[in-house]
Amino acid sequence: MTTEADSFPRRHARTQRFTLGAPRAFTVAPDGSRVTFLRSPSGTDRANCLWVLDLPDGPERVAADPGALLGGAAEQLSPEERARRERSREGGAGIVGYATDAAVESAAFALSGRLFTADLRAGAEAGATRELRVPGPVIDPRPAPDGRHVAYVSGGALRVVEAGGEGDRALAEPESDNVTYGLAEFVAAEEMGRARGFWWAPESDRLLVARVDDTPVNRWWIADPAHPGREPNLVAYPAAGTDNAEVRLFVLGLGGERTEVAWDRARYPYLARVHWSGAGAPLLLVQSRDQRGQVFLAVDPESGATRMVHADEDPVWLELFPGVPCWSPSGQLVRIADEGGARRLAVGERPLTGPQLHIRAVLDVTADDVLVSASAGEEAQSPETGEIHVYRVNELGVERVSQEPGVHSAVRAGGVTVLVSSVLDSPGARVQVLRDGKLTATVRSYAEDPGMSPRVTLTRGGARKIPCAVLMPTDYSGDTPLPVLMDPYGGPHGQRVVAAHNPHLTSQWFADQGFAVVVADGRGTPGHSPAWEKAVRDEVAAVALQDQVDALHSLAGDFPLDLGRVAIRGWSFGGYLAALAALRRPDVFHAAVVGAPVTDMRLYDTHYKERYLGHPDEQPEVYRRNSVIDDAGLVDAAEPHRPMMIIHGLADDNVVVAHSLRLSSALLAAGRPHEVLPLSGVTHMTPQETVAENLLRLQLDFLRRSLSLNAPTGQAG
Template sequence: AAGTANADVRLFVLGLDGSRTEVVWDRARYPYLAHVHWSEAGAPLLLVQARDQRSQVYLAVDPDTGATRMVHADEDQNWLDLFPGVPCWSPSGQLVRIEDEGGARVLAVGERPLTGAQLHVRAVLDVSEDDVLVSASAGEEAAAPEIGEVHVYRVNELGVERVSQEPGVHSAVRAGGVTVLVSVTLDRPGARVRVLREGKTVATVRSHAEDPGLSPRVTLTQGGARRIPCAVLMPTDYPGDTLLPVLLDPYGGPHASRVVAAHNAHLTSQWFADQGFAVVVADGRGTPGRSPAWEKAVHHDFTVTLDDQIEALHDLAKTHPLDLDRVAIRGWSYGGYLSALAVLRRPDVFHAGIAGAPVTDWRLYDTHYTERYLGDPAAHPGVYAHSSLVTDDGLSAPADRHRPLMIVHGLADDNVVVAHALRLSSALLAAGRPHEVLPLSGVTHMTPQEQVAENLLLLQVDFLKRSLGLGRASAR
């Protein structure tokens, strides 16, 4: 839980002869061992972070003695993010990393940034003598927003070349002269896998994945003055002549995007749309893929993520058939927190909510995640109280009006423990607020059991239709 002691982490180099050498660094100052890299290009490389995650150092290790020396150091007034594939050495022995520079998230080799604000670099996929292979989305200075897209690029001192071409979400692995490009797009289910040599397709890996039998009717757009990335889904058979009840279906928090240019990502939202809703998915401030400032706008205040859901909803209602008198919201994990926050703080906008596995008291969630955004709870108790749904005194800043709320939680959840749901239910009961609690026996943070997942969807639709006065027509 936030503010409590972490595990004591140590690192050793083990020799094939059975020897054991401890790697030494200032573990009191930098307790988080964030990344370890060892390749032919250089000494073992560590990335270690301070507890507040506002400073970190890159350390080269002498494997014979365990001694370390600093290669590079970073600081940030809010926090420092971690990225897949870095740090590492280039074949020439230069440090490869992703950093925030000049308001952009860039690739740096040695001390030189190789990309600018046109790209928002997400991960390093491979490093060769000729270039660095990265995945990136459109940055703030990109020629087009490319909503929901992630592409693969080759980057070196001469410039940037896009490897993936069609709109979608792409990733890749590379070895030698062969690149395997994995692509998902809006217009087809599943993934397309191509083998490239010298930039040309030499083979395609056939997919035998089952067709989901559902095609999302989705529009990717932007909403509000902040140009919030949004996906809008309509019922498959919608004729376009009436206003529709609205279901917001966000994640809406750090580390995960829901507005993506990928077919299968929208299947559940489309199923809800086909039950008679206009479904809106919005990736507001705090979600990844746009700029460091966009992600770090949630520093010490998670409630801005709710503000962006409302801004997107109201702006989209100007151009889409959204009935603002019948608005519900559902979500899981951070999205579950956001859904409960919506009905408790803004019942003037939201008329019902489904909170799946919600964090309700941020003091009870993980140290590394929670303290990154909200700080130390002992130093910032007001920050935690403002962003939480419940405190030791009960509900946190609820509005007067009551709205229907369903709380769903797996009893075996080892990520967001069920105590979160129980504390919220207890606080609601103490405040005299009716609500529904659906405990899922044997279910962890997600619901992989097919029968449970199916029935859970049906129960959610029933709750939404009852709560919005839509009748109880059978789900399709």
């Protein structure tokens, strides 16, 4: 019997889901001589240090320790830095990001709003880290490729300073309080996967810099009702159907030269990707607002003129992918494209992969091959449920780098590959350093062992072969039907059915409380096929909910599921899905935990909602039928009315608390039973230890009450 101090909810919260102490953010030197990465000193310490592994057989060494650099003082984060971390879902502390020069000999990072550089070379003195005294608070510092300067953002200005700390100056300063240089706008960081706002030229003599003017964007107030004396936080939030920020791009020379990059911003307002390497001209990917058209543009840095390299159109939408577009060393465009019903890798105009692979990201490009992350495609001979592998692709064929069944990713340079692998039967991730395919080193993880292993079966359910994970109680040995807890995310960009250990831990904890837990990745979720993801267009609610129902009913034939006692829990899209389940299918679902749900489609951001539902002024009916609070079933007086627990962070600036408040008001007006759990000071993440711990316990209590269940004797903590 576990004690309160070492219970799973407590340890899960204290270790940030057992991620603290795990190495991450790897960079390999182009000569293959070293690997840099971030890692906190233990599985309960949030403060990351910057580490270096010298190859071939050198030890791991600390290049920068935030505790020593701050002299034990607490970190001070600016509002801009807090916002950046919220967009990237960064719950760590200390050094949470860094950038290096081209040779990976020096690194720059911000710590408590101050600028630091670290010498990464072998033989550098321990702690060879220095602070550059520059105006703060500093955001996103990045060394020039030659290491002679560092660019950074402070006060909305893009500034540069010499590596020795001299010559600090602004290259571009905001013309008003609504303008920033060098930062990504909200939708780029939240939805496009573009967290950066400036890019160095490979010659280190100039930069491409984004200028963001959010004057046109609606202003919302995020208040903290628990502290009425505090002034609400004013945020620029581009809700669906409203104006986005105006984004322009400039080439800025170190001597003050300034040239604007020209493209048809009226037709293609979204600056989705920027790439600048020695293999070709600066490369942009810009999208139309409806995300059905995009063009790849090469930039002339001297004049700012652009020329089209390639154009794409799609009748549904065009997806954005990590690592592309980019140039191959021979100057060919590397991209990922949905063609012929498959997601393919293309170099130039030639696709190099077929329907057997579903390409997810480009990891590295050399003259010999392209390193990619991919799942098995729909035409693969043996579908691998939940597996993601690393492959080498060239004109001669495809070679799989990762072998063990699981979820794999990689970073590569200089003949060295850092392969990060997670598998079902082992906690955490294993990090192997390979040289020319041979193991040369491993990187240690300090993450805590969860002390439990998921009893999970990966399978597929229903006629559509929906990927599913079914988890049974650890000590369950009978065939007595168990109450069911559906535990999905179930929406775009959120794959939950994966062949890895730690992603299933929370589901297993709920299973050990006496549930059969089902996780289903229905249509709209990634990793299957373009048609699978795009099936939700205009019908997100109906399609996502139907697949949860179909998965549940199909699995009942193979697992001991009590269909008379079915609950559902979820957060964000999963919370939306849980609310839909309780309201639209009370014949199937008997209780719902609704966490941070999007309930009014018009209250979420432009890039996300308009991708799936179109423009609300053009398709108001589509928005109505996909919004929970407009659901006709909400006000239907007919029984049954299923209980809901609605949970929301009051400081959430992504899914604002208005979503839950509007849902609660509509439920109250309809006389429908529900509970509301407001989380003071909590954003869309829940990194606070006590909050994260007690959220699990309170959800369990609600589920037991709602399904009339007794706590099993000797339950796992």
